[in-house]
Amino acid sequence: MLGTHSTGKTRLCKHIERELRGHGLAVARTGRLGKRAAQAGLPTMQHHTARSTEWIITQGIADEISAVALGAEGVLAYWHAALEFRRDTAPRLERERLLILAATQLPKYDLLFATVLDEEVPVDTSQVYDPRYRRLVDEHAHRLLADDSIPHQRVTSDPDSQAHAIDVAVQRCLKRALV
Template identity: 70%
Template structure:
């Protein structure tokens, strides 16, 4: 049986259309340019909807658990295939932020025990992340008009993302829409992976 060394894991979370996927694409291109094998996970929201689960403002405990569990499976599959770096588009806590925002949007309160259970599940993934990026909403940046986004809900998700990270003192790097912030995040990811390769 072939055994692969643990890959570097770089994860991102944040509200929709704040540059998460683009950031990971830039990191992937840089790492591939240095000869590293890279796997990128993602499209969890679309896949959840394809499985018949609600998303966005309609997110539920069930869909949250599915997203977290599927994300774990995707990471595990990428590792089993021998990727040296796994880029995770939507860290586990992202799904919880969306659940809390959806519940607030619907003026509902998340069931305490279910929230604690989901937080425990998401927290099991934190030690695996070598870097965790959190994008910051900038409403001055135009979004794709083909998406029918609710601006208030988008703000709610941004608030819940950063509140979760702060309340649980989760180490992360904030990434704004500023080009220097984006470039710094890419450089940080590349340096981390290349430094480890040289050791």
């Protein structure tokens, strides 16, 4: 699941998790990597650096080994957006190293949801968000998916889109559970 902040990723994951548990499937969910990075003293949001991005990707990989979930492309979108927000550029080797690290994880996923920013939906007010940075993350996330031709399903804030995503995830998981 990837998308900019306050686009419904966590809510959608919780709905999918509840449905899967209702079908008797065991579910493991990882996340909160941005908060964990901040607790570790690493820069986040529009202050993301190559170091904080690498920490989040590798911590996500470690979490997956213990459980399952999370996409590295979303972390790269936050970093690219932070660079653009600060009008900065990444050194070529740093950029290539992070892209390769993220690319090693993509084959593990057979289903990827990408939430779409709807600026009419209010943001989580427990955190301070910069609207420009939020739009940049959304743009970079969808650009990364398109540029790399990564198969994904776009999920909007529309209830029908949300319900369809939940149904797709549940059906895919139930099918895999039978194999």
